[in-house]
Structure formats: structure tokens, C-alpha cells
Amino acid sequence: MKHQDIAKAVKNSRFPKSIFIGYYVALLLLSGVHIGLLLGVEEARFNDILIIIVLMSYWALVAGGLTLYTRQQVRKTYELPMIRLADAAAKIAKGDFSVRVEPINEHEKFDYLDYMIEDFNKMTAELGSIETLRVDFFSNVSHEIKTPIAVIQNSAELLKKPGLSEETRQEYVETITNAAKRLNTLITNILKLNKLEKQSITPNVTEFDLCDQLVQSALMFESVWEKKNIEFEADIADERKMITADAELLPLVWNNLLSNAFKFTESGGTVTLREYSGNGKVIVEVEDNGCGMDEKTRKHIFDKFYQGDTSHSTEGNGLGLALALRVLQLSDGEIDVQSEQGKGTKFIVTMNI
Numbered sequence: 161m162k163h164q165d166i167a168k169a170v171k172n173s174r175f176p177k178s179i180f181i182g183y184y185v186a187l188l189l190l191s192g193v194h195i196g197l198l199l200g201v202e203e204a205r206f207n208d209i210l211i212i213i214v215l216m217s218y219w220a221l222v223a224g225g226l227t228l229y230t231r232q233q234v235r236k237t238y239e240l241p242m243i244r245l246a247d248a249a250a251k252i253a254k255g256d257f258s259v260r261v262e263p264i265n266e267h268e269k270f271d272y273l274d275y276m277i278e279d280f281n282k283m284t285a286e287l288g289s290i291e292t293l294r295v296d297f298f299s300n301v302s303h304e305i306k307t308p309i310a311v312i313q314n315s316a317e318l319l320k321k322p323g324l325s326e327e328t329r330q331e332y333v334e335t336i337t338n339a340a341k342r343l344n345t346l347i348t349n350i351l352k353l354n355k356l357e358k359q360s361i362t363p364n365v366t367e368f369d370l371c372d373q374l375v376q377s378a379l380m381f382e383s384v385w386e387k388k389n390i391e392f393e394a395d396i397a398d399e400r401k402m403i404t405a406d407a408e409l410l411p412l413v414w415n416n417l418l419s420n421a422f423k424f425t426e427s428g429g430t431v432t433l434r435e436y437s438g439n440g441k442v443i444v445e446v447e448d449n450g451c452g453m454d455e456k457t458r459k460h461i462f463d464k465f466y467q468g469d470t471s472h473s474t475e476g477n478g479l480g481l482a483l484a485l486r487v488l489q490l491s492d493g494e495i496d497v498q499s500e501q502g503k504g505t506k507f508i509v510t511m512n513i
């Protein structure tokens with residue numbers, strides 16, 4: 161919520177008017193008691209000293225009571241929450257991002273301090289996730305780079321051996337080339353993702369035919385589905401669907417969804433690419449009847465470097481879906497996934513037309 165919004169939205173004040181009206185009325189009533197006392201002591205014909213003592217004691221009590229009450233109210237409504245916030249801030253400053261401060265009121269009764277606490281919690285959570293990402297990112301990158309380098313080193317050592325048959329030699333060369341390719345894709349993906357994350361890529365928006373783009377993307381996989389003996393179906397409802405988006409970024413999404421579908425589907429399976437539109441939206445689905453994924457995997461598939469199914473880990477680097485998600489975030493689109501282990505997976509992309 162923006163600052164002005166909060167100012168407008170917050171009707172509940174920490175120190176509402178009613179408290180001050182309360183004070184006013186209480187003081188009026190208490191002064192009434194003072195007059196009553198005065199009349200009473202005059203009636204009883206007390207001497208002047210006694211009158212002063214009675215009235216002074218009365219006001220000493222009243223002033224003491226009010227002071228204590230005010231002090232307690234300020235402490236309860238203001239000081240204690242501030243102390244809690246200060247405590248939490250101190251912990252965060254030391255690097256503990258797990259702290260959360262409880263809001264004081266129920267949500268309907270939120271005042272600005274509650275909103276401040278809520279935003280404080282959000283900021284802390286955000287900081288925490290950036291910190292984990294950063295740490296994970298480095299360990300993942302190092303791991304991903306080390307593996308192909310080890311492969312290259314190994315194969316190069318083996319190549320040094322004298323008397324290798326031409327076939328074996330070719331095999332080692334092939335392994336080295338593949339590992340080098342893998343390194344190349346990895347670095348390209350990291351750079352792409354980094355650019356997208358920093359938003360130094362502003363989508364270069366043009367109008368283009370999405371259906372044509374989908375078909376072009378799918379055709380690139382022709383050799384894959386033929387080689388793997390997978391049935392590919394294109395179920396494109398619209399003949400042409402002009403959309404305004406970045407025509408160079410979006411293929412990253414389709415290519416990755418399709419490559420995953422072909423990768424995680426066994427030979428003999430089916431992959432379907434579907435497109436339809438309505439209500440100002442266009443929907444693209446990539447569905448397969450491959451291995452699917454369990455609940456835990458599904459939760460992490462958009463994380464950088466996450467690979468659920470390790471049996472195919474050499475064919476990717478876990479950056480594909482992170483990239484796809486980022487592209488869609490920049491393109492005002494959404495991505496959703498339905499998947500069941502052993503049954504298959506469906507990715508659903510929704511874009512505004």
C-alpha cells in the first residue's frame with residue numbers, strides 16, 4: 161500500500177478522539193466533585209487548614225490517577241509495540257531474517273502502526289528470500305560449472321593415452337563437445353536471467369501473430385519427437401491471434417515448456433500444444449502424459465537451478481522455468497501448473513490480449 165493510501169485507509173487512530181473527549185468529561189466531572197466537596201466542608205464548618213488539606217488530597221489523588229492512567233496508556237498503545245519493533249530491527253541488523261512482529265489489532269481494526277508492522281514483516285521476508293537466493297545461487301552456479309569442467313578434464317586425460325581406437329577417440333571428443341555446449345548454455349542462461357532480473361531488458365513490445373510463433377517454436381522440436389517416438393498434437397483454435405508483447409522474449413517460454421514436455425515424456429507418449437482465447441485473454445497450454453511431478457517438486461520448479469527429476473539433470477540446468485516465469489512477469493502474463501506423478505503435466509500460460 162502506498163503512503164497516501166495508508167493515510168486514507170487508516171481510520172483507526174492509535175490515540176482516538178474519544179480518549180481526549182473522555183479526559184475532558186472526566187475532568188469536568190471531577191471539578192464537579194471539587195465543588196461538591198467545597199460545599200460539604202463549608203457546611204461542616206471545617207477550619208481553613210482542614211479545607212485546604214481535604215481539597216489538596218482530593219486533587220493529589222485525581223492528578224496521580226490521571227498521570228498513572230496516561231502513562232499506562234502511552235506505554236501500552238505506543239511504547240511496547242515500538243520496543244517490539246526495535247527488538248526485531250536489531251535482530252535483522254544482525255542477519256536474522258526469521259523474525260516477525262505480531263500486529264496489535266485484528267485486521268479490520270488495523271491502524272498505521274499495524275500497517276507499518278505488516279510492511280516491516282514483508283520487507284524482512286523479502287530480504288530473507290533474497291539472502292537465501294544469493295547464497296544458493298553461488299553454490300548452485302559453482303556446482304553446475306564444476307561438473308562439466310570435470311567431465312572435460314577427465315576425457316582430455318583419457319584422450320592423452322596412446323593407441324586409442326578411432327571410435328573411442330570420437331567418443332571422448334563427443335563427450336568434451338557436449339560438456340562444453342552445456343557450459344555454454346549454462347552461462348548464456350545465467351546471463352539472460354541476470355539481465356531479465358535487473359530489468360535491463362525492457363520488453364520490446366510489437367504486435368505479432370502468436371499462433372504463428374507457437375507453430376514455429378513447435379517445429380524446432382520435430383526431430384526430437386520423431387527420434388523419441390512421441391506423438392505431438394497442435395490444437396490451435398485461432399487462425400491468427402495478434403498480441404502485443406515482446407516477440408523475442410516469449411519464445412523462451414514456449415521453447416522451455418515444450419523442451420520440458422518432450423524431456424519428461426517417455427517414448428510412445430503424447431505432447432499437446434493448445435491455444436485458445438476469450439474474454440480478452442489468450443491461453444496457451446503445454447500438456448504431456450509423461451512422468452509428472454510430486455507436490456514438493458511442483459512447489460520449487462520455478463526456483464533457479466531447481467531440478468526435480470535428477471535422471472535428466474544433465475540435459476538441463478534448472479533455469480528454464482525460472483526464465484519462463486520472469487519473461488511472463490515482464491509480459492504481464494501468468495503461468496500455472498497442474499501435475500500428477502506418473503500421469504503427466506500441464507502448464508497453462510495466460511496472457512492479456
Ligand SMILES: Nc1ncnc2c1ncn2[C@@H]1O[C@H](COP(=O)(O)OP(=O)(O)O)[C@@H](O)[C@H]1O
Nearest residue numbers: 420421424461467468469476477478480481505
Ligand atoms: N513437463 C514436465 N514434467 C515433469 N516435470 C517437469 C516438467 N517440466 C518441468 N518439470 C520439473 O521442473 C524442473 C525444473 O524445470 P526447468 O526449470 O525447465 O529446468 P530443467 O529443464 O533444466 O530441469 C525439472 O527438473 C523437472 O523436475
Ligand SMILES: [Mg+2]
Nearest residue numbers: 416420476480
Ligand atoms: Mg527445462
